[in-house]
Amino acid sequence: MNPIPPTFPTASTLISGDTSASAMRRVSLWFAVSALLCLAMADLSIVSADPWGELSLMAAGALSPSVWSWPTLATSLANTFAFALQGVTLGAIGGFALALGYRFTLVRALCAFIRSIHELFWALLFIQIAGLSSLTGLLAIAIPYAGTLAKIYGELFEEVDPAPANNLPGLRRKLSDFFYTVLPLAWQPMATYTSYRFECAIRSSAILGFVGLPTIGFHLETALGEGHYSEAAALFYALLLLIGTLRLWLHKRLLPIYLLAVFIYLPPTADISWQLVMRFITEDIVPVPLRGQGFNGETLTHFGHWLHLLWQQQLWPGLINTALLGQIGMVLSGLLALALLPLNSPLFVKGWKRAGGDSILVLLRTLPEYLLAFIGLLILGPSMLPAIVALGIHNGAIIGHLLGRHTEQIRLRADASRGVSLYFYEVLPRVYRQFLAFLFYRWEVILRETAILGILGIATLGFYIDSAFETFRFDRALLLILASAALNIGVDQFARYLRQRLHLKTTPESL
């Protein structure tokens, strides 16, 4: 055995100031600079209009919620819950299986690929072959969630203390080693994270209503679109109540009962005709110039032309806009998260105040980005600004909530300072590593979410994917989806590299 060389900081690293803190400072600075550059390129004009008429209607609606039909409300809430629970369960099983092979690049790429496609687009894909069915709803959640959970589980497995595994005697059996030395150590954070993802799944499930699945989003979107704000308020409050009270009634021990109930209530079925599946694979998604033709020089030229036009008109501008919006949205999310973190931190607020602060964060992250964008559009006019604000508020509230919870682990000295000093001199430095880790995780989510802001006329990749579905050009839709998946995989790889470079703990208990 070679002696392990001591890892004291050498004189050169000390002189250059190359500590991990300075690396974090540098990365933060680069992100801020890149966001500023993106800002310079983005359209941020503000149109001063008169939004107050519409906003006062919205406010009046928010103050006078009215339920149009209790049975409709009850069934759409039940459907929302059922899709979410089924989706997360199946996603957890699939994610666990994938996580076992997470050290293989190919598996990691597959996971990054399936989670890079927005739930809405998964739903639109499945609608083509399985119709508006309960199976479509289940798969649209389960597949991207399997990709996300695989990543988290996989990284948890990588990060567990290797001591127990290293102390095993010879004759290793990989699987049983894993079950005895890795899984027990990773189990608790896995459970915490999965339960947090369940809240996300309820939001995803609600949003699936936007494309026609019978969840609460179906009615919410209609009510908002037509300006029936009292009804929209009632639906939104019901969704908030469902999410806000999860902790009270979704106990671990009752889970099997709930699971059984949702599978009986909403069995995932669909009339799948193999004819439709075949048509989808052999015709719909085949690029138009290649359809039903022999393969020769001429079709190849047509295909080249088709590809060139698509690149010029949609792929390239879409990539640019998605990256711009994603970058600014991420940095704003980070800033807001740091500002919002005290609302859910026991170091700053206690008791009912913390409950109140947490409620504000639940409210902010449950408000559909789509609604935030609409309000932003009314006030600021059409530009990238409302999209940035919508993405920032939504994701900032999520990261702020998680950071706040993270501060529960911080033990302060009895003579610790308070208020602003406590925040800047003690809490911020101690959570900053975790903050960056959370933010990098959220990066790809933000990119994915740029998809649903077409109302603002921002031509992101998601905007073009949506247009392709609207005109039944599934060949274009698929290519655009692949492009956005490639972007997400690239960002994921880069974030992974940064995390390793900065030695960030890559295993957040929850994200």
Add this chain to the structure above:
Amino acid sequence: MHTLLLRSLLALTLLISAVSSADSDPVKSQTQAFIFTAIPDQDESHLQARFNKVADYLQRQLGVEVLYIPVKSYAAAVTAFRNNQVQLAWFGGLSGVQARRLVPGSQAIAQGFEDQFFSSYFIAHRSSGLSKSETLPAAMAGKSFTFGSKGSTSGRLMPEYYIRQQLGDSPDKLFSTVGYSGDHSRTIALVQSGAYQIGAVNYQVWESELAAGKIDTSKVSVIWQTPSYPDYQWTVRGDVNAIWGDDFQARLTTALLQMKDPDLLASFPRSAFVSADNHLYQPIVDTAIAIGLIDPNQ
């Protein structure tokens, strides 16, 4: 750990049994229900309750079980029609054309009385300085503009056609921003608030919101009306006679044309239905090809 395994096994078993029971019967029996869908151009709320009445009416007239399923968008309606999840649909002009191209043999059988001469309004916020004129004003260039839904005939297709025809360029080159509000009511709200300076909207939705007092005409007004074009229609799949009997399509057409109850008609909202055929919609096909929404060779 074993509780998780148990749970997982349980869920998997349920899932497999559910899926396997689902695809066992691809060929339906004679007693199959006849299913339709409809997306009206305004007031999309409470569709289920309103269209269940229409389903009841058709069921009485046709003597077979008739069901209504609500869908969320034109695209979803077309997909359901293409996949035979619905056999009859109340489509907009463009979505009907798309559906009939995707399902060879399907027929437009009836349109609304008003749909023979439908039209769109261009509306503008007063800050744009635009006022009512004979043609689309060239001063529209450089301002912000919103369509309705991407697949809408009155909120997208025809307005875009006239923009290109009269102003000689595509919307994204002409305007500073081009949005898709997703909904006619929202287009009005957004232009009235000045968030977008100009918008294009279904004339009927404008008129009914105006009558309901929801529009402040000192803030937003109509600047141009398009020439008329055919819009909403009932389209039926070509294979219905094979399932429900040789005269089914004829009986269905009669039932639709004879729908006189104002309560039923109000759901669409139309005053009556008149007969229609695929050929009537050739102008929509040509327009959609001209602006690149459908491919000519399909």
